[in-house]
Amino acid sequence: MSGYALEIERVSKSFGALRVAREVSLALLPGARHALIGPNGAGKTTLVNLVTGLLQPSSGTIRLAGTDITPLTPERRVALGLARTFQISSLFPKLTVAENVGLALEARGGVDQRIVGRLRDRPEIVDGAAQTLDSLGLLGIAGRRIADLPYGQRRLVEIALVLALQPTTLLLDEPAAGLASADRHAVLDLLLRLPSSLTVLVIEHDMSLVFRLAQRITVMVEGEVMVEGAPAEIRSNEQVRDVYLGKRHHG
Amino acid sequence: MNFGATAVALLVSGVAYAMILFLMSVGLTVTMGVMRIANLAHGGFAMIGGYVGFALMNEAHFNVFAALAVAAAATMLLGAVLERTVYRWVYATGELGQILMTLGLTFIMVASANLWYGSNLHSMPLSAAMSQDMDWGPISINAYRLFIIVISTVIAGVLWVILEYTNYGAKLRAAVDNARMARCVGIDVPRMFSGTFAVGCGLAAAAGFLGSPILPLEPYYAVEYLVPLLMIVAVGGHGSLKGSFYAALLLGVIDTFGRYYVPALGAFVIYLAVVALLLWRPHGVFVRGLA
Amino acid sequence: MNTAAADIPVRTGTVQDAFSRHPLSWIDTLPWIAALGLYFAFPGYLALGTQVMIQATFALALDLALGFGGVASLGHAAFFGIGAYSAALYALHVSSEPISGLAVAAVAGGVSALLVGPVILRTRGITLVMLTLAVATLLQNLANSFDAVTGGANGLMGYPVAPLFGTFTFDLFGNTAYWYAAGVMAVVFFLSKALVNSPFGLTIRGIRENQVRMRMLGVPVVKRLVLLYVISGAFAAVAGAESAQVTTLVGLDSLAFSLSGNVLVMLILGGIGSLYGAFLGSFLFVVLSDRAAAVDPFNWLFAVGIVLVLAVRYAPNGIVGLVERAAAKLGRRPLP
Numbered sequence: 001m002s003g004y005a006l007e008i009e010r011v012s013k014s015f016g017a018l019r020v021a022r023e024v025s026l027a028l029l030p031g032a033r034h035a036l037i038g039p040n041g042a043g044k045t046t047l048v049n050l051v052t053g054l055l056q057p058s059s060g061t062i063r064l065a066g067t068d069i070t071p072l073t074p075e076r077r078v079a080l081g082l083a084r085t086f087q088i089s090s091l092f093p094k095l096t097v098a099e100n101v102g103l104a105l106e107a108r109g110g111v112d113q114r115i116v117g118r119l120r121d122r123p124e125i126v127d128g129a130a131q132t133l134d135s136l137g138l139l140g141i142a143g144r145r146i147a148d149l150p151y152g153q154r155r156l157v158e159i160a161l162v163l164a165l166q167p168t169t170l171l172l173d174e175p176a177a178g179l180a181s182a183d184r185h186a187v188l189d190l191l192l193r194l195p196s197s198l199t200v201l202v203i204e205h206d207m208s209l210v211f212r213l214a215q216r217i218t219v220m221v222e223g224e225v226m227v228e229g230a231p232a233e234i235r236s237n238e239q240v241r242d243v244y245l246g247k248r249h250h251g
Numbered sequence: 252m253n254f255g256a257t258a259v260a261l262l263v264s265g266v267a268y269a270m271i272l273f274l275m276s277v278g279l280t281v282t283m284g285v286m287r288i289a290n291l292a293h294g295g296f297a298m299i300g301g302y303v304g305f306a307l308m309n310e311a312h313f314n315v316f317a318a319l320a321v322a323a324a325a326t327m328l329l330g331a332v333l334e335r336t337v338y339r340w341v342y343a344t345g346e347l348g349q350i351l352m353t354l355g356l357t358f359i360m361v362a363s364a365n366l367w368y369g370s371n372l373h374s375m376p377l378s379a380a381m382s383q384d385m386d387w388g389p390i391s392i393n394a395y396r397l398f399i400i401v402i403s404t405v406i407a408g409v410l411w412v413i414l415e416y417t418n419y420g421a422k423l424r425a426a427v428d429n430a431r432m433a434r435c436v437g438i439d440v441p442r443m444f445s446g447t448f449a450v451g452c453g454l455a456a457a458a459g460f461l462g463s464p465i466l467p468l469e470p471y472y473a474v475e476y477l478v479p480l481l482m483i484v485a486v487g488g489h490g491s492l493k494g495s496f497y498a499a500l501l502l503g504v505i506d507t508f509g510r511y512y513v514p515a516l517g518a519f520v521i522y523l524a525v526v527a528l529l530l531w532r533p534h535g536v537f538v539r540g541l542a
Numbered sequence: 543m544n545t546a547a548a549d550i551p552v553r554t555g556t557v558q559d560a561f562s563r564h565p566l567s568w569i570d571t572l573p574w575i576a577a578l579g580l581y582f583a584f585p586g587y588l589a590l591g592t593q594v595m596i597q598a599t600f601a602l603a604l605d606l607a608l609g610f611g612g613v614a615s616l617g618h619a620a621f622f623g624i625g626a627y628s629a630a631l632y633a634l635h636v637s638s639e640p641i642s643g644l645a646v647a648a649v650a651g652g653v654s655a656l657l658v659g660p661v662i663l664r665t666r667g668i669t670l671v672m673l674t675l676a677v678a679t680l681l682q683n684l685a686n687s688f689d690a691v692t693g694g695a696n697g698l699m700g701y702p703v704a705p706l707f708g709t710f711t712f713d714l715f716g717n718t719a720y721w722y723a724a725g726v727m728a729v730v731f732f733l734s735k736a737l738v739n740s741p742f743g744l745t746i747r748g749i750r751e752n753q754v755r756m757r758m759l760g761v762p763v764v765k766r767l768v769l770l771y772v773i774s775g776a777f778a779a780v781a782g783a784e785s786a787q788v789t790t791l792v793g794l795d796s797l798a799f800s801l802s803g804n805v806l807v808m809l810i811l812g813g814i815g816s817l818y819g820a821f822l823g824s825f826l827f828v829v830l831s832d833r834a835a836a837v838d839p840f841n842w843l844f845a846v847g848i849v850l851v852l853a854v855r856y857a858p859n860g861i862v863g864l865v866e867r868a869a870a871k872l873g874r875r876p877l878p
Contacts, residue, residue, distance in 0.1 A: 052758065078760030090758070092751035095744075098560030103748045107759040112745040113766060115773075119741045120561045130557040143560040165759065289668040340855045347614055348854045350671055351810060354616075354803070355850025362844035470840070474799060478679055481672035489668070518683040522676050526661055529673075533665060 004063070005030040005199035006169050011050055011060030020046045021057070021223045028169070030065075031196050035214035036203045039243060043223040044203045045087060048171050052084050053077050064169060078107075081168035085175060089158045093147040097138060097157050100146060101129045104164035132164045136190060152183030159190060169199040176206045188212060211235070219243070256389045261507050267396035269503025270403035271462035275476065276483045276495050277410065278451020284427035284490020285444050288341055291353040293455060294480055295360035295473035300326040300456020301463045302364060305373050315375070322460050323453040330452030334445050357473050365470035374463035382464070395464055402461070406454070407496060414492065423447065427490045479506075482525050488535025498536065501528075564738045564817065570731075573598070573821045577724050588716035594828045595723035596785050599730050601808045601820035603777035606734055608806075609815030610743065611770045612750030613663070614671050616802055617678030618778055621651045623797030625779025626786040627685065630698045633787070638702035640712075644726065644783050651779025652772045659768040659775075666753070675799070682797040697793030712788065719788040726784055730777050734817060737773065746770050804831070807846055810853050813862030822861045 008026040012019070021043050028034050036044050049055040051062055053074035062070050069077050092100050102119070105128045106112040120126060133139045138153075138160055146154060155175060162170060175191065176184045188209050194200060204210050210217065211231050218228040219240050227237060234240055279293040304322035307313040313321065333356075341352050377395060384391045414420035426440050459468070466476070482502055487494030502521060509520025528536050580591055600622055607613040625647035632646045662673040685692045692698065705711040710718040737743055749756050749763055756763050786792045795801065804827065812823025834842040857864055 054754075074757050075760045075762055078758060084758060090752060090755040092748050092755065094751055095747060096560045098557050099744060099747075102561060103744060103756070104759050106741050106745060107756075107761050111741045112761055113769065114741045115737055115769075116740060118736075118739045119744055120558050120739070122741065125741070126558050126561060129561075133557070139557070142557045161759075283668070289671070291671075337851065340851070344854055344858070346667060347608075347612075347814075348858060350614055350616070350668075351806070352851050352854045354806075355847040355854070358803075358843050358847030358850065360847075362840045362847060365840040366844075478672060478675050481668060482676070485665075485669040485672055515687050516684075518680055522680045525676065526673070529665065529669065530661065533669075 003030075003066075004028060005032065005065055006051070006201065007061075007063040008047070008051065009061045009063070011047070011057045011062060013046060013050060013055060014058050019223055021050065023060070024220070024223070024225055026201075026218055026225070026228075028199050028201060030168075030199050032199050032201075033213055033215045034199075034201045035210045035217045036201060036220060037205070037207075037210060037217060038220035038226070041222075042220040044220055045173055046223075047220070048084060048173055048201075048203065051171060052082060078165070078167075082171070083162040083165045083167035083169070084171040085155075085158050085162055085173055087173045087177060089151075089154045091146045091154060091158055091161065094145060096143050096145055097133065097149070097160075098129045098142040100157060100161055101132050101164045102126075104161045105129060105132075108165050128164065132160050136160045136163075152179050152186070155179060155183065155187060156190065159187070163194075167198070170194070170201070172200065172202045172204075174203050174205065176204060176209055184209065256391065257511075259390050260392065261511055262504065263392050263396050263400070265504035265507030266500065267393075267399040267465060267503075268507060269499040269501075270400055270407075271458050271466060272476070272479055272483060272503060273496055273499035274403055274406060274458035275455045275462075276480050276487075276499065277454050277492065278448065279455075279480055280484055280487065280490060280492055280495045281423070281427070281447055281451055283484060285423070285440065285447065286342060288338075288349045289346070289353065290338075290341075291350060291477060292356035292360065292473070293451075294476045295357050296326055296330055296452040297455040297459030297462075297476070298360065298364060298468060298472040299329065299459070300453075301375075301459030301468045301472070302368060302373070303456070304460035305375055305463065305468060306368075308376060318375075319457060319460055323456045326456035327449040327453040331445060331449040334448045338448075357477070360473050361470045364468075364472070368468075368470075370470055372467040372469050374467045375460060377464050399461065399465070406457075410492065419443075482521075486525060486528050486536050491535065494535055501536075561744075563743070564735050566735070569818070570735075573731075574724060574728065577720075581720060588720045590829065590832055592716060592719045592723045592788055593832075594825050595720075595727045596781050596788070597805065597808065597828050598820050598824035599723075599727045599784065600778055600781035601805050601812070601824050602727075602730050602734050602817060603774045603781060604805050605809055605814060605817060605820050606737065606777070607770060607774035609809065609817075609819070610738060610750065611746045611767060611774075613767065613771065613774075614667075615674040616671050616806065617674035617676070617799075618774075618805060619797050619799065619801035620674075620678040620681045621654065621775040621778035622782035622785070622801060623678075623681060623685070624654050624775075625651050625782030626792045626796040627692060627698070627782075628779065629783035629786040630701050630792040631691070633701040633703060634698065638704040640703055640706055640722070640787050643703075643787060644780050647779040647783030648776040651782075652776035654779075655772040655775030656768065659771040660764065663764050663767040663771060678797060678799065678802060682794055685794055685797055693793075695794060697791060699791045701790060703787050703790060716788075722788065723784055726780060730780060731817065734777070738817065742766070742769070803846075807850060809860070810850060811860050813860030816859075816862045819860050819862045826861075 004027045006028040008024060010023045010025050011021060012023055013021040024047060036047070038044055046055065050057050053072060057070065061068060064077065064080055064082055067080065069080065092103065102125050105125050109124055111122070130139065133142055136156060136159070138156060141149065141153060146157065149157070159175065176187050179187065184206065191202070191213055202210070202213060214231055216228065217231055217234045219226045219234065221243055226243065227234065227239060275294070275297045278296070279290060282288060282290045282293070300322045303325050304318040307318040307321055308315065337356065341349050344352065381395045381398065383394050385394050414424060422443060426443065479502065483495050483498045486502065487498035502525070505524050506521040513520055577591065577595065581588070603621070604615065604618050607615055628647040628650040629643040632643045658677055662670060662677070665673060686694055703712050706718055706722055712718045745761065745766055749766060753763050782796060785796065808823035808827045809819055810823070811826055812819030812821065831842060834845065853860065859866070
């Protein structure tokens with residue numbers, strides 16, 4: 001029908017009288033690198049929650065590769081190829097890095113409920129984890145517990161985790177948030193090397209990351225899409241500057 | 252057909268039971284709403300208040316009001332001291348730890364009660380006037396239950412006024428809605444909470460003491476009423492006083508009617524009701540905010 | 543980053559170790575070596591030893607649900623009691639053969655968990671705790687009411703228990719009972735171990751650590767928790783059945799809150815989530831309570847309360863945790 005990897009069609013969400021999203025529309029082609037920016041409280045994370053199914057929209061439709069996923073549970077959406085990271089890394093603290101990635105592989109392989117046989121005897125999990133970690137340079141910390149890792153490494157592990165799911169569409173919620181510049185470079189590096197078949201939507205405040213990664217940018221303010229366009233257009237857009245820098249005084 | 256008269260009597264009984272539980276639960280609701288901890292020892296404070304009041308009336312020959320006042324004050328003091336000491340540990344630990352620690356506290360309270368008064372049932376002695384049944388035609392209402400209902404409604408009303416119309420109430424509601432934000436706007440959540448915790452214990456003590464003719468005191472009291480209390484908090488929506496008020500009414504009436512009309516299944520009815528309610532609205536049936 | 547294929551075996555070795563959690567080791571034989579030793583050293587205390595092993599089996603069942611899955615069950619006695627009553631009723635009305643009695647109990651426990659699980663495992667935190675308590679209390683009420691079947695407050699007693707494997711009679715001296723309990727404990731332990739080492743074992747620990755993330759991996763969390771609860775319920779029922787068979791007495795106290803509370807304390811003492819904690823905790827608790835509770839049950843309860851508070855504060859991982867910390871300090875690899 002449309003050939004879009006992800007379509008958000010006039011999605012609205014209200015909590016009683018509070019409208020957190022109004023008629024938001026967004027469409028991503030396969031392989032897109034799309035950034036979602038806007039001031040705090042604009043509703044960006046809410047939108048991601050709506051797309052992943054943690055929240056139900058008050059109205060509107062969400063489609064993943066043409067399939068209407070609006071009535072589906074979060075688990076079903078993941079099974080259809082949708083994955084996300086969280087603003088505050090959502091991992092398994094007392095488990096090791098390898099186990100964290102292993103869980104994603106188990107889930108993807110549909111073996112997470114197997115009660116017979118040892119996990120360590122499953123090459124698809126063990127080797128799969130080794131390969132994923134290796135490709136991200138994280139093999140050295142495979143045996144460390146998440147709780148013992150510095151924040152920057154946890155962010156990277158979370159990306160490894162979602163990549164292990166081999167998603168078709170990836171939603172990243174502020175992947176560089178709270179990171180020192182060296183870690184930011186590592187994250188950007190990683191994002192730039194993501195498979196070109198993967199469709200990526202990134203929420204970010206770090207503008208240098210946004211402008212280096214994004215092909216298209218959507219600006220959200222107070223639950224609404226204010227403007228959408230190519231990076232150059234957005235960068236020179238007066239309204240966008242006002243939203244971020246405040247109205248300038250004349251004269 | 253006596254159904255009407257029976258129904259009224261059951262209703263009165265159910266509402267009285269509900270009111271006692273509601274007063275007991277106030278402290279628990281606020282603790283869960285503000286500090287977000289599960290305080291399984293809360294029933295113990297009710298029990299302590301009951302025993303202290305009983306002892307004062309029985310041994311020191313205090314009258315009802317003096318006994319009530321001193322029992323409530325003593326329990327508040329105990330609550331305040333524990334909150335500053337043992338509960339600091341409870342705040343610092345995870346969900347399971349909170350459950351275990353407060354459970355341990357409950358065991359200590361149960362054991363202490365037994366050491367002090369043994370395992371017989373005790374309750375606040377009632378005057379003849381208080382324990383009579385008042386007859387209005389075919390309808391017979393127990394005076395003491397009516398008294399409980401009246402006094403609890405008054406207290407609930409006072410609580411509501413405090414919450415809605417005072418500065419302190421506004422701060423408390425803010426703290427329940429979002430403790431972190433409340434701190435940011437300058438509300439000293441931990442300090443405010445210490446006082447609130449003590450008040451909650453005092454209310455529980457009053458409920459335990461005044462309610463003892465209906466819910467007699469014995470060492471396992473603390474554990475016995477834990478499930479109904481938790482049910483009220485769960486159905487009412489954690490941290491919602493209005494919610495727990497309605498939940499208490501609902502559960503108290505259902506339980507009383509259930510036990511009367513289906514005695515073989517007794518407790519079954521209320522558990523089924525709670526499960527059904529929670530399946531329908533997992534976050535609590537009457538929710539949103541402290542008031 | 544280009545890496546030679548020859549490096550992979552080395553790296554995979556590391557990654558594989560990063561998954562290892564409960565490998566078979568010599569430590570696993572200790573409980574039975576101890577049982578053997580105690581059998582000869584204290585022949586007059588066989589009944590107590592049997593009790594320890596039954597409670598250890600019960601504790602293992604709870605450890606699976608609580609320690610590995612994070613399900614805070616304060617009402618696990620429900621399954622123990624279901625198992626006890628099932629075994630007794632089976633012996634009374636069908637067959638006195640003990641092993642099939644255990645199987646019947648396991649099915650009863652599992653089915654009960656299957657009925658209750660999907661409802662209560664959707665909830666979390668204090669609501670879940672309350673519901674587990676409610677279920678156990680409800681069962682106790684039901685057992686009391688339907689006294690035609692359950693014997694009510696008097697319970698069931700005097701039902702026959704056939705000799706084990708047709709040869710070993712359950713005599714008054716308790717020899718058969720002791721080794722019966724040891725055998726059941728072994729089966730439950732090694733099955734639990736296999737479960738923990740399986741892919742499902744990792745899944746369940748993931749659920750304990752972060753339910754939302756598990757959902758975001760596409761895992762149907764409630765379904766997995768129900769499976770865990772069914773297994774845990776079945777094992778707990780087996781413990782209850784054993785208890786019914788060796789004492790030929792089942793009463794309302796097999797559904798009592800104190801039973802749920804005690805097994806919880808055993809796990810805290812020994813260490814949650816390690817399987818070994820079940821052995822240490824049950825040994826300590828049953829032996830101590832046998833001495834102390836006989837003297838003064840309420841002072842014992844007082845002591846238990848204090849231990850709970852102090853243990854959570856100072857030794858949240860129980861004795862196993864303390865041993866691990868000590869071993870780590872001494873530079874050796876900590877216990878798995």
